[in-house]
Amino acid sequence: MDSKTRVERARALGYCIIIIFILLSSRLWYLQIVQGQKFAAMADGNRIRWVRTPAPRGRIFDRNGVPLATNRASFTVSLLPGSLDGETGEQVLIRLSELLGLTREELQEAIKKGIRYPYEPIRVMQDVPAETVVMMEEQRYRLPGVIVEMEEVREYPLGALASHVLGYMAPISPSLLSAWSGLGYYSSDYVGMTGLERLYEPVLRGKDGGNRVEVSALNRPVQVLDTVPPVPGDDLVLTIDKDLQELAERVLVEQLAEVRAEGKFVDTYCGVVIVLDPKTGGILAMASVPGYDPNRLSDAGQRSQYYAELSKDKHRPLLNRAVQGLYSPGSAFKPMVAIAALEERKTTVGEVFFADDIGPFGIKRCWTLRNSPPLPAHGNVTVKSALAESCNDYFWEMGLRLGVDLLAKYAREAGFGSPTGLDMYPAEES
Template sequence: MDRDLFERRLTVVLVVVGALLLALAVRLWQIQILQGEYFLRLAEENRIRITSIVAPRGLIKDRHGRPLILNRAAFTVYLLPTELRDSAQVIPEVARKLGMTPAEVNDKLAVAAQERPFDPVLLRRDIPKEAIAALEENRMDLPGVLVQVEPVRDYLHGALAAHLLGYLGEVDDRALATLRGQGYEAGELIGKDGVERIYDRYLKGRNGQIQAEVDAQGRPLRQLAKIPPSPGNTVTLGIDLDVQQAAEDALGSRVGAVVAMDPNDGTIVALVSHPAFNPNLFATGITVPAWTKLLRDPLQPLLDRATQGGYPMGSVFKIVTATAALELGVVQPGTRFFCPGFYTLGNRVFHDHEAHGSLNFLEGIAQSCNVVFWTLARPVGPDALARYAKMYGLGQTTGIDLVQESAGIVPDPDWKLRVWKEAWYPGDTLNSAVGQGFMLATPIQVARLVAAVANGGRLVTPHIVTEITSPDGQALLRVAPPPARTIHVYPQTLAILQAGLVAVVTHGTAASIQMPGLAVAGKTGTAENPHGRPHAWFAGYAPVKDPQLVVVALVENVGYGAEFAAPIVQRVLQVAFGLPTPGAGRPLPAPPAPLPSAVPGEAHP
């Protein structure tokens, strides 16, 4: 009996021991086979640390080699999850010294743990020296904290050319899934807008690595290997810093845009949009409050008004109407008109800005007489107006090397029926002929249109970048101007248009901007705005006999183009051609008090 009891007990013990041995074997198999790589890497990282050396992004320079964007050295703080011994103590202390909350640090660790459990977790960039000193003083009590010196983008002129240059943002996990094979790493800053985005693959450098032996507290003992980083390439723009600064200063605090472009090949010499933003806000990762403020600003500082803002063109569109009328044989330079200051269409009266009396077609362009163009609108017709507008590139993107360009709107009867479910009325034709109604264009489109008149009928493609060179100065890519498209008009049509635009400045609506030593041609425009004061336009080029620069200025909600936009173009041309700028120290005219809403059918030069 005792023997049977002993054998049963022995059997139970053997079964339990066997089960324990089996469980231990399964666990060892799990550790060695299933999780062997994990624990091997964990053990190696307790002894060897591999960290990235962030490569500097490439420089961006103006056409004369003057830097617009450089890099500066700054401190960046990371947490190493595999070396974080006492998170309950370390995280609150690190958060306090970095001006963060423990919750923010834990959120970053949690996100990284899902996708990148072994990678350093970036906490903050561009840390002040005082905070770094406090971390270093307590290094023994803060295992897992890594301080690196890394390059940070430095936009030397603040908000100058912000929309053109663009800004950086941290690569998200979705983008990283496709970009990791191209050398991008978690937490890395990439171009999000402007030149920084379009040419990111050239500007991005190749990160290096350091392999170091560390002690139990994570302190480096010796360097085992190092792969140096390779800086990004230098991108040279067609921008002239002096002209850009002149355009920025001339526009001042007004809301609007300025574009300066070479009419012969489309190279952008200046591009301004106000209000703007400071790209340095994004250089180290923009804070949520700062980003929210930009998004909620009613003046939309992130909007590039030069390429994305759609505006009625006002009288600048008369260049298109004049082209259509000349090409169709509706008018000749000497054709005479009588302007009583209004035009009657049925029981509706369209008011001009003044009674011009008797004048010919060229005088009508010079004085921006609406009655002349309302008279031409009816025989020309809405379809021809739309056709010639599209010939000049309106209603379509220009192809400039920036993101999210607006195409604008070129209306015709089919468009109105499709979009508004309404018929086209004769009054719509009159409005279109003077750049009112449904017509919308961007300043860059207007610059392209005027360039086509100035250069003899070639529709150029605006472009910003001219050359890309390696860090040691070797040319990698010379960006050839995109081929121009020829517009099909008679040479005499262009000659008449050019004469009309010259007359605008010699004795027309823009006579006040004449400059000794520089012959200028152009067109004023005052686009009625149902939400307030009119938008002011001036689009011009110089010199008249050998056009080298087209300049377009748009100012929102101020009044007449001759008063508010033309002086901006004048100052830009003065700087571009090295002329005296006697009025540079004086502010341009301030907008007058608000006016009542625009009167339907009323337009100005």
């Protein structure tokens, strides 16, 4: 081989080396410069975890500052998804299910429901007993990737009082999670399901914070790199008066018991009492019986069985009769009839009507004649005394004079058949 050939081969080899070097340099530049932030983030994702700190939920008070819905401290157990791989992950699941008193299926379901991102902690169980937490800490070295956090859970210190007004909290449903996508909810979050808890969910919720935590290869926390404090939710102050609410519920239950004891209406267990401030229209009490205990509906251990019991109850304790029940107005409609009769000149303030308390065509009887024992008929009444004594016979006569169309016209103008605009969830029926 002559020297010229060797030079050409050496030159070709040199060109190849240069081209390879350029390609490697280009690739290195692409990986480090163009994709540098991406791979740095992936590396951080392997060693840095975002441990969320849920915001304390806003409290609910009555008009005098008495707490109706508060929060109490509790322990929550979370699990890092990266710790579930391989034989070690299998051992962690076995130990965790034993400590938490869950079956393997229940634990897997909690993990499936709670998983959101590959390296984001999954909330497995809330309100874990302190004794269980102590046992978990004693076995910390055998539970890599398991995190025990202090969180606040909802508590209703007065039990079932004003349960329909306040509502209750439960894990967010898949449909709500989908509807509220983009609002930062997790599939393991608790949200208001009904009542004011649901209506004012955005106000009460607050804004979550959290910690950026560096973890070891075994997913054990090494150090906290950064902390973002949560922003508590806003408190609600209601027009409800706790003492009046207690009185309304107690008296309603007692009156229903008396009605049943008389033997005529033996299945009377349901009723409503609403107390308004005549000066402002504010609701001082809203009692719907029967009610429920929101603490049991918010408790993971009792919720399913208790909800099933409530759903099967024929008296429908989950129904807020104050806003969802549709009832005839009864004697509350009499002032409306009086106004219509006076406006349409079907009677005058001074007209005297003789009420024998027997309705038109002799079909109905006034409450006086149906009383036990019967009372004397009202006799001569004016519009003023008829209202004061709730004389049915007088208003039957005024109804006949007005006719159905005029009665309906005045009733609609007064708002009968239309919603009042009260803020409540579910919305009022009309």
